[in-house]
Amino acid sequence: MKKQLKERLSSLAVNPIQWDCPLAPYTSFGIGGRASALITVESAAELGQLLKCFSQNNLDWRLIGRGTNLLVADKGFAGVILIFGKGLSEITLKEETGSGQSIIRVGAGCSLTRLLAWCTEHSFSGLEFASGIPGSLGGAVVMNAGAWGGEMADVVHSLHTMTPSADEEFLGCEELEFSYRSWNNQESNGGKRVVLATDLILQKGIKEEIAARCRDYLQQRKQKQPKGLKNAGSFFKNPPGDSAGRLIEASGLKGKKCGGAMVSTVHANFLVNSGQATAEDVLQLMEIVQQKVAKDSGIILEREVHFL
DSSP states (O other): OOHHHHHHHHHOOSSOOOEEEEEGGGTTTTTOOOEEEEEEEOOOOHHHHHHHHHHHTTEEEEEETTSSSOOTTTTTTTEEEEOGGGGGGOEEEEEEEEEEEEEEEHHHHHHHHHHHHHHHHTTEEGGGGGGTTEEEETHHHHHHHTTTTTTTGGEEEEEEEOOSOEEEEEEEEEOOOOETTTTOOOEEEEEEEEEEEEEEEEEEOOOOHHHHHHHHHHHHHHSSSSOEEEEOEEEEEOOSOHHHHHHHHHOOOTTTTEEEEEEEOOOOOOOOOSSSHHHHHHHHHHHHHHHHHHHSSSSOOOOOOOOO
């Protein structure tokens, strides 16, 4: 990146920019090369100025949230990585709508763990299904994350977003389209909308009961998922009426390895980094799993993890 462009970006960023930044530490997989730069963004205004600069200079960029559902290429990323800081992670009670319901406004950078702790402390129910799901609220919305019969689409009331051209938008629930593990409105004029904040509609509940449900879901998740090995969560989407983990296990692939990547022996829908896995190891293992499952069941597994 040319010196003049570096100086321009530095003048727009609130926080110091990390140049030639290794991305592995910013992903739950612990895999990936370097980005040209990484910027921690603190406000919508700052993001808008950065997006305009990226556009003017044909500079590629990605927002990665907390990197929990992401595989970064070994060669890295020739562009700017964005993550959200505290300024875009705030939680506020927006309004009480009656009938025991309230609208909570949450910055997209807020972690689900912190949000659930806040909801429990303030006796707001409806988000318990997300207990133990890693990552940020923005990422959860984009993925329509879910578990235990619940998903983000059930609680999202509206979204505050920004288009790739830096225009801010407010999308009401009647405009939002969700499907299985996807927010269908994300595409915008050839690019992707960025979620800045989400209004969640939640129910007033009893603090002790909310905490108990969260503990129960978290305990069940811990029992069924691999411990101590880096991963990106469920790697494949569940096909209609079936489970990706069941199909992979039925094909005898638990413990299958490619280099440092391995199909978890605890839950077959987790591809784990057993030590020094590369992105290429994961990709090769993914193809082996897809081919074997397709041969055995006729079902082609679709990945849930995003690639960069």
